[in-house]
Amino acid sequence: MKNNHVTIKHLARELGISSSTVSRALKDHPNVSPETKKAVTDLAEKLNYLPNSIALSLRRSKSNTIGVIIPEIVHFFFSTVISGIEDIAYNAGYSVIVAQSNESYEREVMDTRALANHRVDGILISMSRETTDYEHFESIHRRGMPMVFFDRVCDTINCSKVIVDDFDGAFQVTRHLIQQGYKRIAYLAGPENLIISKQRMDGYCMALEQYNRAFDESLIVRGRAADSEETAKELTAKLLNSPNPPDAMFAINDRAALGAMKAAKEKGLKIPQDFAIAGFSNWEFTSMTDPAITTVDQPGFKMGQEAAKLLIREIEAEEDETIIPETRILKTDLIVRGSSLVNGHL
Amino acid sequence: MKNNHVTIKHLARELGISSSTVSRALKDHPNVSPETKKAVTDLAEKLNYLPNSIALSLRRSKSNTIGVIIPEIVHFFFSTVISGIEDIAYNAGYSVIVAQSNESYEREVMDTRALANHRVDGILISMSRETTDYEHFESIHRRGMPMVFFDRVCDTINCSKVIVDDFDGAFQVTRHLIQQGYKRIAYLAGPENLIISKQRMDGYCMALEQYNRAFDESLIVRGRAADSEETAKELTAKLLNSPNPPDAMFAINDRAALGAMKAAKEKGLKIPQDFAIAGFSNWEFTSMTDPAITTVDQPGFKMGQEAAKLLIREIEAEEDETIIPETRILKTDLIVRGSSLVNGHL
């Protein structure tokens, strides 16, 4: 490719003036005569001058670029987050470099390094599933690189974070089912070591408590319930065939809900009349042909926006200003299918 | 933020040598003594030196960055494309800047300009729906900016393109239905002015012809059939209530297929026994609970890969080398639900 970039120098030479004057004219500096200004802008227009942001970045040691590291792009939640990030970044004059770790620690380390080399002004991160060592983040954080974690956050780094209120989401879902008149709400639990699992379970319990429902251990399926649609289906079927079956189900994720739905259908139960399903979900449900499922949507777009805002705030803070890291907890949106939005925060 | 970047100068000063020596040592230049080399790399390691790609970009007038402009990120097809782009880019040492036009012409123009300013080495584009004027692309293309269009391509610009073989996809779908034994295959057509609509219709006709089926105009629904799920449903219902109803349906997109499915279900038809549906789709179907629908998937990942490869090839071509623009037509993947992949090209 022939490198045909028009530079300030070209304009200067053409007009027989110095490049500093051109520079000033271009940015409408007061101390430059109207004639020169006009001549410069006209020529710039004519030759289609495009300022070189690379040079600017070097000069200012600021690239007006932010980096994003996510586990995968092809995922409704994450692509929604990127979209939110892009929204805020664009309006604040930043470009967005996207790197996907593919859930690989090694790749994440490389991505981090690459973004640091690129001198992005800050980094937004959702960690890979593999990541347990945080040195690659810590080393650049020590150097003062602004960073904000979202969704999959790193506890050991003292920076801003954006997460979802799993407790409240679970509470909302359960309350919704109770308010709809369901009596026996089963729960397909997630892995017990995950914080989100615990929080969701707590939200479920809290709703039961608040509505004076007894907690019934026989309605709780612990273990690998939500690992796959298959297991969820089997476990639900077992529950449905028990002597005192549930009339509703809290599903911890898409797989759990899909499995539960299939089990119910096979048993000939009408959804949601005989058996209601509600729970956490990502993309899958929004396109489901069966509108009978109420879901808590992760507010991905908002999460991206919030994370980007926090990051940019930190990037643009004055030298001496100290930004206190802040963890923002976003409410989920309860979406009732087959009717309008019940409790949307968007 | 305090700007704590270690530079070559720092290393040089610390070691009492010149920065050029440091530079050479860092890149393992032959003409530098082993001792110096070791001293330099050790110190670089210790101080966690990270090369400044911005400075490098300026020096080399090459940013090792490619820009992507897409209508929206939150879309299975497009996010898949990005993923494919990222895959190739990463392995070739390029970063990816993503800009979404949000289907807005104005925004697309701004994005193009921003990427040009950023001195990306090339741009990958899928045009916004609004775009009918191409000057923003042409002006940078004239300057020699490598660019490749994908999916929503621009005909007036002489550069490489990657598109999907709609004709073949439609042919495959129709043939599949015929081979499954369906006799009367209805067709909900797309807008007649779109090239893809025509090509898909041609593929449909070709399959009929090849299997000696008569083309029956009464099975074709022209017009706004695929505009919304609602209209698709109504139109399908009408067909199903006609004296000589179809036993299968070619759906031009997700909406058409969903509408058709609902109409069939309301009429109590079993899918796919009484009424089969097959057609083009994006994400929606892959998560459908009803496995009875055969779809042609747009090969998004591959499209991203191919587009990125074409772009990088052009970027890295020698000065004097002339790259002949090339339009790559990708085959679609016929995916039969409820069974394994029948004709996958991945």
Added chain:
DNA sequence: CTGAAAGCGCTAACAA
């Protein structure tokens, strides 16, 4: 109002 000069971080020719 305008110009000359320095420097952001890095590399590569040229000198030593």
Added chain:
DNA sequence: TTGTTAGCGCTTTCAG
């Protein structure tokens, strides 16, 4: 084997 110098494109003192 190492150092000096110049320059990528731009802005910004400092001098005129």
